[in-house]
Amino acid sequence: MSGITSADLDTAWDVAVDDAPVALSAQGDLVAVAGAEGTVWVLDIATGATTRALDLPGGLLDVALAPDARHLAATGPFGYALWRRDDGLTTVSQTGAWSSRAIWADEGRVAIASGRRALVLDPDGGELWSTETAASTVTDVAWMRNGRRLAVAAYGAVCCYERHSRTPVVTYPYVGSHLALAISSTGRWICSGNQDASIHIWRTRDGSELTMSGYPEKVSRLAFDDTGTWLAADGAPDVTVWDFSGKGPAGTAPRSLSAHETITALTWRPGSAGHLASGGEDGTIALWHATSGLPQARLSPARTLDGGGAVTALAWAGPDLLIAAHRDGRVRAHRLPQRTRL
Amino acid sequence: MSEPTSAPQTADAADAEDGRVPVTVLTGFLGSGKTTLVNRILTEQHGLRIAVIENEFGEVGIDDALVLDAEEEIFEMNNGCICCTVRGDLIRILGALMRKRDRFDHILIETTGLADPAPVAQTFFMDDEIAAQLRLDAIVTLVDAAHLLQHLDEVKPEGVENEAVEQIAFADRVVLNKTDLVRQETIDEVVSRIRAVNALVEIIPAQHAEIDLRRVLDVGAFDLDRVLKDDPAFLTETEHQHDATVTSVGIDVPGELDEDRLNGWLGNLLRTKGADIFRSKGIVAIAGESRQYVFQGVHMLLDGEFGRDWREDETRRNRLVFIGRNLDREALERAFADCLTTAGTTAGTAA
Numbered sequence: 001m002s003g004i005t006s007a008d009l010d011t012a013w014d015v016a017v018d019d020a021p022v023a024l025s026a027q028g029d030l031v032a033v034a035g036a037e038g039t040v041w042v043l044d045i046a047t048g049a050t051t052r053a054l055d056l057p058g059g060l061l062d063v064a065l066a067p068d069a070r071h072l073a074a075t076g077p078f079g080y081a082l083w084r085r086d087d088g089l090t091t092v093s094q095t096g097a098w099s100s101r102a103i104w105a106d107e108g109r110v111a112i113a114s115g116r117r118a119l120v121l122d123p124d125g126g127e128l129w130s131t132e133t134a135a136s137t138v139t140d141v142a143w144m145r146n147g148r149r150l151a152v153a154a155y156g157a158v159c160c161y162e163r164h165s166r167t168p169v170v171t172y173p174y175v176g177s178h179l180a181l182a183i184s185s186t187g188r189w190i191c192s193g194n195q196d197a198s199i200h201i202w203r204t205r206d207g208s209e210l211t212m213s214g215y216p217e218k219v220s221r222l223a224f225d226d227t228g229t230w231l232a233a234d235g236a237p238d239v240t241v242w243d244f245s246g247k248g249p250a251g252t253a254p255r256s257l258s259a260h261e262t263i264t265a266l267t268w269r270p271g272s273a274g275h276l277a278s279g280g281e282d283g284t285i286a287l288w289h290a291t292s293g294l295p296q297a298r299l300s301p302a303r304t305l306d307g308g309g310a311v312t313a314l315a316w317a318g319p320d321l322l323i324a325a326h327r328d329g330r331v332r333a334h335r336l337p338q339r340t341r342l
Numbered sequence: 343m344s345e346p347t348s349a350p351q352t353a354d355a356a357d358a359e360d361g362r363v364p365v366t367v368l369t370g371f372l373g374s375g376k377t378t379l380v381n382r383i384l385t386e387q388h389g390l391r392i393a394v395i396e397n398e399f400g401e402v403g404i405d406d407a408l409v410l411d412a413e414e415e416i417f418e419m420n421n422g423c424i425c426c427t428v429r430g431d432l433i434r435i436l437g438a439l440m441r442k443r444d445r446f447d448h449i450l451i452e453t454t455g456l457a458d459p460a461p462v463a464q465t466f467f468m469d470d471e472i473a474a475q476l477r478l479d480a481i482v483t484l485v486d487a488a489h490l491l492q493h494l495d496e497v498k499p500e501g502v503e504n505e506a507v508e509q510i511a512f513a514d515r516v517v518l519n520k521t522d523l524v525r526q527e528t529i530d531e532v533v534s535r536i537r538a539v540n541a542l543v544e545i546i547p548a549q550h551a552e553i554d555l556r557r558v559l560d561v562g563a564f565d566l567d568r569v570l571k572d573d574p575a576f577l578t579e580t581e582h583q584h585d586a587t588v589t590s591v592g593i594d595v596p597g598e599l600d601e602d603r604l605n606g607w608l609g610n611l612l613r614t615k616g617a618d619i620f621r622s623k624g625i626v627a628i629a630g631e632s633r634q635y636v637f638q639g640v641h642m643l644l645d646g647e648f649g650r651d652w653r654e655d656e657t658r659r660n661r662l663v664f665i666g667r668n669l670d671r672e673a674l675e676r677a678f679a680d681c682l683t684t685a686g687t688t689a690g691t692a693a
Contacts, residue, residue, distance in 0.1 A: 019443055020441060036438075036442045036443060037443075059442075061438060077410065077438055096411070098434065100434075136415045136417070136430055136431075137413075137430070137434065139434075155415065155430060175419070176417070176418070176419055177430050195433070196420050196421070196426065211420075216470075217471070218469065218470070220471075327441075327443065329443070
């Protein structure tokens with residue numbers, strides 16, 4: 001393996017939480033760590049010190065800090081919780097419904113998957129609007145059009161909703177179960193990672209479709225970079241990176257990033273340099289010039305970090321700090337040299 | 343694993359310690375005693391940390407157990423293949439369980455009375471994340487001795503499967519409950535009808551679902567060496583045959599198999615008849631291979647690996663069983679005989 005293979009990046013901090021982390025969120029001066037059993041630890045981004053902890057009974061699946069870091073949404077198998085930083089008030093909604101995802105449109109609105117619907121809430125938990133019932137439990141949600149449109153993935157379709165209409169404004173049907181949703185920042189592409197080991201792609205302009213099949217396993221992690229031209233996906237030991245520039249990836253081959261046996265986390269570094277961080281079941285974190293080389297190229301990491309226990313989540317706190325959570329409870333902040341280098 | 347319609351290819355899993363968490367699937371009609379059995383499993387002192395996934399909402403935590411609710415979500419795939427139908431709710435819930443730091447010792451999935459066991463079983467073949475960490479230990483079907491015959495005889499509309507028949511066909515263990523409520527003749531009749539569908543299944547008589555839990559939890563029912571060695575006679579026994587469309591066909595033939603021909607036959611059989619074959623299991627001798635080849639399948643999905651070495655003094659033989667609808671015993675036996683290395687010289691003979 002070429003590249004630098006040592007842990008010579010500065011570790012800004014290294015802390016441990018008393019659980020297996022399942023999700024991370026970094027915004028402003030905070031990092032939120034969601035533990036599988038139900039505790040969210042809110043850490044100071046400079047030191048890693050726990051500033052607050054809150055609980056969602058029954059466990060956690062996702063956590064999301066608002067862009068201004070003044071609120072936090074946490075979701076789990078039995079409901080969701082909202083936390084207000086100003087006075088520490090935590091509002092727990094034990095709906096009994098499976099909530100797999102929370103994602104903020106802006107500092108004033110958060111979308112929460114709740115059973116077979118998605119809810120749009122104000123930061124204190126007031127319901128602004130909600131979607132109709134999907135064919136299955138909602139698996140993922142994503143905002144489009146600067147937070148005016150909400151895409152909701154479930155079995156059989158990705159449905160897009162807007163506030164004025166309870167029924168979908170656009171429906172993108174597909175026979176299969178969508179596990180993950182990624183929408184390009186350009187708004188041109190909607191992609192779903194699927195249980196049937198494929199990526200399904202819709203061009204929003206005309207609804208034309210494309211399926212990338214042939215993955216050995218289900219595709220449950222999928223992410224566009226900030227420019228909306230590069231899509232990274234799991235579903236194989238190698239991370240695949242598809243080029244969505246121009247007419248899109250039809251007829252092209254992806255780049256393959258080879259470092260892990262089983263991919264457990266994927267996240268693009270903020271910016272347009274094509275830098276990607278990935279994590280593996282074996283505890284390795286790899287950093288990539290993911291868009292270099294030619295299509296079909298098999299790339300090696302620019303750098304790998306050995307973290308110990310399986311990586312369970314990765315999050316960038318700006319372009320220079322990568323937060324990594326490991327199943328053994330370790331949470332580390334790795335400081336990168338500068339935004340143009342890995 | 344889970345390569346549809348492929349035979350010997352995953353080798354070397356022989357004696358590797360299987361650290362995967364065992365999963366028991368509990369099926370059975372409403373009133374068969376499933377809830378009673380689940381409650382026994384939750385409350386009895388067995389020292390196991392158990393997670394129960396059931397269909398009634400109950401956020402109950404009893405001692406070391408966790409009870410989760412699952413509303414059946416059947417996911418079909420774009421290719422329209424029935425074998426690719428899985429339970430989305432289970433994938434989701436099991437996925438979350440596996441992300442916890444402390445592992446459960448055992449997972450119990452209780453299905454609704456009318457649930458089709460196939461998507462449940464197929465979930466363990468089709469989803470690699472689950473297959474890597476969890477092991478389908480046994481499908482346990484509870485039946486009510488007093489009502490089973492009525493359920494089995496219920497005439498369904500064309501194209502609709504009788505769920506009671508299906509649940510018996512898929513079972514590795516049948517708990518014959520409420521035997522205190524019927525006469526011995528009825529029990530005999532019920533047992534015979536169960537065997538007609540599923541010749542190899544272990545039948546455990548019970549009253550008030552009182553059974554030794556060791557007979558249904560972590561029994562390794564998918565450990566075929568045990569299943570098939572119990573009583574090879576069952577494999578070819580025909581006297582139990584009832585005029586049922588769902589039956590078992592057992593094959594027990596000495597000799598060695600040509601790997602390519604076995605692959606070709608089994609692949610083609612499951613591809614063309616997989617919709618009708620609920621379960622398939624086998625331990626066979628491949629020519630030139632020192633180890634037994636062990637496989638099991640659910641509809642079109644087959645999972646196989648090389649098992650233990652054949653012993654010096656052991657006759658190399660092939661034991662297979664198919665449980666399914668409209669099985670043609672003679673055609674299966676004939677086609678299988680063609681896979682023997684001796685085929686063409688001396689015809690394979692059924693034991």
